[in-house]
Amino acid sequence: xxxxxxxxxxxxxxxxxxxxxxxxxxxxxxxxxxxxxxxxxxxxxxxxxxxxxxxxxxxxxxxxxxxxxxxxxxxxxxxxxxxxxxxxxxxxxxxxxxxxxxxxxxxxxxxxxxxxxxxxxxxxxxxxxxxxxxxxxxxxxxxxxxxxxxxxxxxxxxxxxxxxxxxxxxxxxxxxxxxxxxxxxxxxxxxxxxxxxxxxxxxxxxxxxxxxxxxxxxxxxxxxxxxxxxxxxxxxxxxxxxxxxxxxxxxxxxxxxxxxxxxxxxxxxxxxxxxxxxxxxxxxxxxxxxxxxxxxxxxxxxxxxxxxxxxxxxxxxxxxxxxxxxxxxxxxxxxxxxxxxxxxxxxxxxxxxxxxxxx
Numbered sequence: 001x002x003x004x005x006x007x008x009x010x011x012x013x014x015x016x017x018x019x020x021x022x023x024x025x026x027x028x029x030x031x032x033x034x035x036x037x038x039x040x041x042x043x044x045x046x047x048x049x050x051x052x053x054x055x056x057x058x059x060x061x062x063x064x065x066x067x068x069x070x071x072x073x074x075x076x077x078x079x080x081x082x083x084x085x086x087x088x089x090x091x092x093x094x095x096x097x098x099x100x101x102x103x104x105x106x107x108x109x110x111x112x113x114x115x116x117x118x119x120x121x122x123x124x125x126x127x128x129x130x131x132x133x134x135x136x137x138x139x140x141x142x143x144x145x146x147x148x149x150x151x152x153x154x155x156x157x158x159x160x161x162x163x164x165x166x167x168x169x170x171x172x173x174x175x176x177x178x179x180x181x182x183x184x185x186x187x188x189x190x191x192x193x194x195x196x197x198x199x200x201x202x203x204x205x206x207x208x209x210x211x212x213x214x215x216x217x218x219x220x221x222x223x224x225x226x227x228x229x230x231x232x233x234x235x236x237x238x239x240x241x242x243x244x245x246x247x248x249x250x251x252x253x254x255x256x257x258x259x260x261x262x263x264x265x266x267x268x269x270x271x272x273x274x275x276x277x278x279x280x281x282x283x284x285x286x287x288x289x290x291x292x293x294x295x296x297x298x299x300x301x302x303x304x305x306x307x308x309x310x311x312x313x314x315x316x317x318x319x320x321x322x323x324x325x326x327x328x329x330x331x332x333x334x335x336x337x338x339x340x341x342x343x344x345x346x347x348x349x350x351x352x353x354x355x356x357x358x359x
Contacts, residue, residue, distance in 0.1 A: 048210075184203045188200045221248050221249070224248060228244040228248070228283065237265065237268065243265045247265070253327050255315065306331070315330050
């Protein structure tokens, strides 16, 4: 029985849970390490994202006989040029919209409260079966508005706070671009024979999965943000640029992101002109239909091969466990774990087949 896969898997899970429990009991001992980890987490994450975005350029430059150091400098030059263009073209109107939103926040909150009161005053015109539903829904409008506004302001605040974090990102990116080929040989150097080959293959599969997800998801999010920007400008929605960028950022979260991003846009539309809320909902619906039916299948294909129901379950579970960061990192983490398990299974099947043939 001890040689059965299900038994070994169960023992591994139990041991993992025991180790996690013991770690939680003595976590105060590791608090300095946790502080260090929290400090470098975001710069390391951003450095990793930039690495996967810039590695194709690095490979192309090296293919045309650029030395490694010149390729890295060229990558930083391109990133700097893109950053400067973003600041020069989008920075001034974005700053203006942020300042205007902050200034008009009390008025927006008051308009939402008035809309809530009006909705309550008209509920008697509805069938009795719907009045209780209206009571519950309208009773939560203020909470939804506050939550959505808080999320939008946290996004704005995070952008400005992220400027300080960006100081560390170039250091991580330089070493990733310079030494990324050395990681797999270093990890696999602790094993020999077939196990070493399996480790190299698993790391290559993980690398390919992360590359497909990061490059594909960010490109898809950019296109969705562009569609939202065009739609918001077309209907004359205030804070169109800010709301489109917010929608682009939230689209990184599969399935739930669009619903999160549309709430502030609908609230702004209701305070500006109620009928615009319908247009905002239509724009978001059209953008998501185009994204899910045309853009994502052609950009990302079936690289992750994760069922939509699994995606929703994983995101909700990760959100309850680790909050916003859990939601953002849930799918790539799940995809990496899935790759590892598939390689473990394939390796064990290969070993069994080899043993059967030898008999």
